[in-house]
Amino acid sequence: MPFSLRLTSPRRLLLISLADDPVYADLEVQWVDGPGTGRGLVLLAIRREDSTTDVYVDERVSLPPEDYEVAAGIASFNEVRMQRARFEVDGAGVDLDLDTALADGRTLTMRIRERLAQPRWKADMLAPAGHAMTRPRFFPFFWMGEIGFLRWRNATVEVATDGQPRRVVRAGVPWRLTRYATAPMTALWNEAADGPAVTDDRDQLRALAVTRAGHTLTIEHDPPFPDVADLPPGSSVSGRVTAGVDGRVQLGGAWWARRAADTVELGIDIDEPWRPGRQPVIASAVFTMLRVFRTWPTTYRWRATVDLSAATPTIRSGWSRTS
Numbered sequence: 001m002p003f004s005l006r007l008t009s010p011r012r013l014l015l016i017s018l019a020d021d022p023v024y025a026d027l028e029v030q031w032v033d034g035p036g037t038g039r040g041l042v043l044l045a046i047r048r049e050d051s052t053t054d055v056y057v058d059e060r061v062s063l064p065p066e067d068y069e070v071a072a073g074i075a076s077f078n079e080v081r082m083q084r085a086r087f088e089v090d091g092a093g094v095d096l097d098l099d100t101a102l103a104d105g106r107t108l109t110m111r112i113r114e115r116l117a118q119p120r121w122k123a124d125m126l127a128p129a130g131h132a133m134t135r136p137r138f139f140p141f142f143w144m145g146e147i148g149f150l151r152w153r154n155a156t157v158e159v160a161t162d163g164q165p166r167r168v169v170r171a172g173v174p175w176r177l178t179r180y181a182t183a184p185m186t187a188l189w190n191e192a193a194d195g196p197a198v199t200d201d202r203d204q205l206r207a208l209a210v211t212r213a214g215h216t217l218t219i220e221h222d223p224p225f226p227d228v229a230d231l232p233p234g235s236s237v238s239g240r241v242t243a244g245v246d247g248r249v250q251l252g253g254a255w256w257a258r259r260a261a262d263t264v265e266l267g268i269d270i271d272e273p274w275r276p277g278r279q280p281v282i283a284s285a286v287f288t289m290l291r292v293f294r295t296w297p298t299t300y301r302w303r304a305t306v307d308l309s310a311a312t313p314t315i316r317s318g319w320s321r322t323s
Contacts, residue, residue: 001200002228002266002304002315005208005219006188008067009034010042012089013144014096014112014180017169021161023104024048029096031087038062041085041098043108046071051132054103058082067188070140071132076103092116094150094180106162112178114155122148122182123283126250126274131296136319138188139270139300143245145183145215185212185245189219190268190302192318197306199313203227219243221255228266228306229313231259241268248277251297262309266317268302299323 009032016027028044040058047054052075055068065077083099093114100108127142150157157178159166168178187210204224210217222240231237238256242249252272258265273294276287287293304317 001198001205002190002306002317003205003208003219003225004189004191004193004198005210005217006191007210007212008186008188009037009063010184010186011213012087012180012182013147013184014087014089014094014178016110016112016157016159016178018159019167019169021048021166023102023106023161024054027108027110027159029087029098029110031089032061032063036062041082041087043082043098043100044068044070045102045108047075050075054078056080056082056100056102058085066137066191069133069135069137070129072134078103089180089182091146091182093155102161109158109160109163111156111158112150114150116151116154122146123279124245125276125279125283125287125293126297128292128296130300131292133321136300136321138191139297139302139319141187141189141217141243143185143187143215143217143250144179144181145185145213145245147179147181147184150178150180183213183215185210185215185217187217189243190317190319193304194316195314197313197315200227203230215246217243217245218247225255226257228257228259228264229308231257231264233259233261235259242272248275250274262307264306264308266302266304266306270297270300273298 010030011033012031014029024045025048026046030042033039038061040061043056045054051072053071055077059079084097086097088095096112098110125144127144129142130140206224207220220242236258241255242252244250251274253270255268299321302319307314
């Protein structure tokens with residue numbers, strides 16, 4: 001079983017881009033809730049100068065740091081006592097209050113509220129979080145269901161560091177570059193491994209799937225991926241792999257496996273860009289104009305080596321990126 005697919009904890013999500021903070025360019029607020037995790041807020045703050053991330057986790061929440069190896073990696077992982085930690089999202093808007101200390105000694109205050117009389121504009125998207133990752137430990141499948149942009153009118157956006165107000169990047173009329181999702185589903189595909197291989201008694205793998213809030217992410221292999229221990233020495237097999245949400249294919253690539261003696265080399269090359277599918281007119285225009293939304297997945301390559309010579313097979317695997 002050389003492949004893996006694991007859900008992470010976010011249940012609600014808000015992203016905001018700052019124009020004038022001297023340290024941070026982007027902030028991401030998550031509400032996490034899960035068995036063994038606890039309930040509370042997580043703040044990801046992307047540093048402006050090197051795209052590394054400071055992660056702030058409410059001390060009442062327990063999370064593995066490796067889940068947050070995005071962008072250029074983690075600069076610091078901080079357990080903090082968050083004050084006024086409230087985050088609600090629904091079809092009519094968002095209500096967020098957050099006060100926390102920052103790693104550089106400053107304080108951060110966020111007040112974001114929007115309530116709409118009519119259902120808000122929204123889209124579904126594969127967030128391009130992976131485009132900035134330089135040393136990926138996994139393929140970041142961050143699917144943002146029902147994501148919308150915050151309007152300029154009838155919304156409150158107050159972000160301050162040490163009491164100094166910060167400007168939010170404008171996305172164009174009538175929106176700020178602040179977006180929030182009511183149905184995020186984040187999953188880590190094929191996390192890097194170096195040690196004993198996971199074994200399974202099935203002779204082939206057709207698909208892996210995870211489900212959250214009524215949405216299902218499925219990774220499918222065509223033809224089904226065989227048990228590598230059953231490959232004859234000197235043989236090779238290949239096929240296609242697709243990833244999709246709720247039956248709609250999002251991206252695809254080629255998989256292959258080659259065995260020589262007791263060593264099996266495996267690979268996945270993502271070669272099909274993200275397919276936005278049917279979207280609201282404005283979202284479709286953005287996804288078309290900004291090429292990064294579609295093309296970042298095609299820079300990802302996965303390689304693995306399985307050693308079958310020992311009593312317990314071992315695997316060494318990881319992702320890399322092409323330019």
